Amino acid sequence: MSKIKILDLQKIKEKNKAEFELKKDGYRARVVVHMGTCGVASGATNILTTLLNEISNIRLKDVNVIPSGCAGLCAYEPMITIETVDQPPVKYVDLNEEKTKEVFKEHIMGGKPVKKYALVSGNEATY
Amino acid sequence: MERFRAYAMLCAGIGCIEKGAMKVKEALESELKKWGLHEEIYVVPTGCDGFCGEGPVLSFYPDAVFYSIPSVEDVPKLVEEHFLKGRVYHKLTIPGPYHKTDIPSMNDVPFFRYQALRVLRNRGLIDPEKIEDYITRDGYLGLAKALTRMIPEEIVKVVADSGLRGRGGAGFPTGKKWELGLKIKSDLKFVVCNGDEGDPGAFMDRSVMEADPHAVIEGMIICGVATQSHKGYIYVRAEYPMAVRRLQKAIDQCYEAGLLGSNIFDTGFDFDLEIYQGAGAFVCGEATALMRSIEGKRGMPRPKLWRSAVKGLWDKPTVLNNVETFANIPQIVLNGSEWYRSLGTEKSAGTKVFALTGAIKNVGLIEVPMDTTLRTIIYDIGSGIKKKGRKFKAVQLGGPSGGCIPEDYLNIFVTYEDIEKSGAIVGSGGMVVMDDSNCMVSTAKFFLDFTADESCGKCVPCRIGTKLMLDILTDICKGQGKEGDIETLKDLSEDIISTSLCGLGQSAPNPVLSTLRYFKNEYEMHIRDKWCVTGVCRDLCTFYIDESLCKGCGACVRACPSKAIIGEKKKPHMIIQDNCVQCRSCWDTCKFNSIKILPLSARKAGEAEIAAMAAALTEIPAERELVEVTR
Known part of the structure; x- marks a missing residue:
């Protein structure tokens, strides 16, 4: 990366926004794997690998997988958050490999959130 | 002004009007009148919703349900079902931006409802190892503002006016510290971030550094601008490998992008930053010991003859703040002090991050406005005591430097003043909840x-x-x-x-x-x-089975590691005191509350005496010196 100037901040923001926003012709889904120490300790790395495997198995290109930090509910790790077009993000808790595969099939591929593993939907309030 | 309970936002864009939105409006209003709801629910014609194909469309607030009402005939049923009875009328809902899935929303889950994220605003949203993600969430705009549109005095003033106090525990006003740091003249000044989090049960700083390392770095650079210093250290304990790795990666990215190093943003301002890994001594969280440790000496405190802002690291003026304090700075500079004061109380402004652990259901990391009560944190956000049948006993705040707060004080705010009056300290924010099985x-x-x-x-x-x-x-x-x-x-x-x-x-x-x-x-x-009523102190208790309560289920027999419990099925069991090791397993297992904890003397006492003791066993009232906590 070359040196950033102040005006570049806005440009980077615009450019990178595509990673955050989901559009009909852009990413199908944005999947955040919560990988703080708590998440990793309870198996988030395994969840991430499972997801990446599932994605590469069917050569999917429009799913954006992001490793991120602790989501706050350490007692319910491993957690992932899935956001699909036109739907609020859904947080899945207490995952394992099988559950992840099911969520991948139902929610990411099928567009239907899996209620039994989901805890909450929506964005957290920031002030 | 009249206040309505709910709003029916009816799209009155040209597309929907064409499809009969006005007729729907009339129908809605007459139906509402019929049920006497016209003073509770307001029908608002709005601009185009963008769902012209589904028109006429209506979004119902605060439930945020999106309806398509193709014909006037559907209106009565809709009003009756949803507006009157409060059930979503699924026949007409459409998946729109406000479509509610049957998964509970943030507002339905108390863990999320009572939180207000400032320091943790990027948690679970960005990839902490990508600087672009941070920039997309308005990162480094605060630094840009501080470097180009503010003089150091102004930055210090904004921080002082915001009322931000040291989040490491003592609550010293950050603005005051920075003012001292700016005023003092020296050839060399330092900015130090204290990430040496050692309290048992605390993990706020670690999570912030792991989830949003750039926020800490930006806060430190801004502090450098405000106090005119050009060198910073982040002191992190080596037990936090992931935090260290992510911080190092963030620092490397900053150097590459020119956000650290010389001539930042072409303003001529230089700032260098490096991580110093501590070996994990608790005392190194103390300011003077931490500085000795960075100097390469043994981490030991020294007498505080001067404030560290006057003589700190290598006897040079040093501004030392906690991780969370620095993570607050970029947004304060960007949004102003009034914004920061909009949450919290007069003397304790803003939000505080707490690590919630112990005998609580929702173990986790939370951020709440400082005018939140302990009760809200423990019973709503934390969802109460984890184990069924156990009661809340006390909450330990501030780790080994703090104290515990009993039930009577749960209605106090988590402000510096209130918590100090109750005998504990806010500390760095560890909150360990204890139930009545704790001695x-x-x-x-x-x-x-x-x-x-x-x-x-x-x-x-x-x-x-x-x-x-x-x-x-x-x-x-x-x-x-x-x-x-x-x-x-x-x-x-x-x-x-x-x-x-x-x-x-x-x-x-x-x-x-x-x-x-x-x-x-x-x-x-x-x-x-010689009696530990909770049975934690092994030498001070006798376990005894109350025959009138024992159902003879055998659960305790299986749980007992030393085969001290005998008894036939469906008949009251008995503990052989000579074999009992007082491990409390039976007490933890029993579902019928039949295991009683008696004083040590009961071990040698006769059967009749023990029964008398158990019969006299009533709840022991706590004897407390209550001090009035007023606000």
């Missing part, structure tokens, strides 16, 4: 054990005083407590507090003092009756 004497002993272990040994009151206190507490827990021990503990505490050199010693007796204040009867029972 408070053992809890105090645990923390004393920690401080006695972590005392650096430089000054006598701390090194020997804590050891003496620990010995007394150990004796009490072993049944060797004597009359007068409580007074000796209090005396020793006073001496240690008044004569120790640094914060570690000055606050080490706090766990003992606060448990003595609220649970003195437990100490007395340990000493006089």
Whole structure:
């Protein structure tokens, strides 16, 4: 990366926004794997690998997988958050490999959130 | 002004009007009148919703349900079902931006509802290892503003006006510290970030550094601009490998992008930053010891003849703040002090991050406005006590330097003032919840054990005083407590507090003092009756099965590791005292509350005496010195 100037901040923001926003012709889904120490300790790395495997198995290109930090509910790790077009993000808790595969099939591929593993939907309030 | 309970936002764009939106409006209004709801629900014609294909469309607030109403005939049913009875009328809902899935929303889950994220605003949203993600969430705009549109005095003023206080525990006003740092003239000044988080049960700083390292870095650079210093250190303990790795990666990215190094943003301002890994000594969280440690010396506090803002690291002016404090800075600079003051109280503005652990359901990391009560945090956000049948006993705040707060004080705010009055400290934000299976004497002993272990040994009151206190507490827990021990503990505490050199010693007796204040009867029972009612202190209890309550299910027989319980199925069991090791497994397992914990003397007593003791067993009222906490 070359040196950033102040005006570049806005440009980077615009450019990178595509990673955050989901559009009909852009990413199908944005999947955040919560990988703080708590998440990793309870198996988030395994969840991430499972997801990446599932994605590469069917050569999917429009799913954006992001490793991120602790989501706050350490007692319910491993957690992932899935956001699909036109739907609020859904947080899945207490995952394992099988559950992840099911969520991948139902929610990411099928567009239907899996209620039994989901805890909450929506964005957290920031002030 | 009239206040409505709900709003029916009816799209009155040209597309929907064409499809009969006005007729729907009339129908809605007459239906509402019919049910007498017209003063509760307001029908608002709005601009185009963008769903012209589904028109006429209506979004119903605050439920945020999106309806398509193709014909007027559907209106009565919709009004009856949803507006009157409060059930979503699924026949007409359409998946729109407001479409609600049957998964609960953030507002339905108390863990999320009561939180307000500022420091943690990027948690779970960005990839902490990508600087672009941080920039997309308005990162480094605060730094840009500080460098180009503000003079150092203005930055200091914004921080001072915001009312931000040190989030490391003591609550010293950050603005004041920076002002001192700016005013003093020196060829070299330092900015240091204290990430040496050592309290048992605390993990706020670690999570912030892991989830949003750039926020800490930006805060430190802004501090550098405000105090005109050009060198910074982040002191992190080596036990946090992931935090260290992510911070290092973030620093490398910053150097590459020119956000660290020389001539940042072409403004001529230089700032260098490096990580210093601590070896994990608790005392190194103390400001002066931390600086000695960075200097390469043994981490020991020194007398505070000057503030560190005057003479700190290598005897140069140093501004030292906590991780969370720095993470607050970019947004304060960007949004102004008024914005920051919009949450919290007059004296404790903003939000605070807490690590919620212990006997609570939702163990996790939370951020709440400072005018949130402890009750909200424990019962709503934390969802109450984890184990069924157990009751809340106390919450430990501030780690080994803090104290515990009993039920009576749960209605206080988590502000610096209120918590201090209750005998604890906000500290860095560890909140350990304890239920009624915890023995408070053992809890105090645990923390004393920690401080006695972590005392650096430089000054006598701390090194020997804590050891003496620990010995007394150990004796009490072993049944060797004597009359007068409580007074000796209090005396020793006073001496240690008044004569120790640094914060570690000055606050080490706090766990003992606060448990003595609220649970003195437990100490007395340990000493006089040789009785630990919770059964934690093995030498001070006798386990006994109340025959009238025992159903003979055999659960305790299976749980017992030393085969001390005998009895046939469906008949009351019995504990053979000679075999019992007082491990409390049976008590934890029993679903019928039939296992009673009696004093030590019951072991040798006859059957009749024991039964009498158990019969006399009633709840022991807590004897507390309550102090009024007023706001």
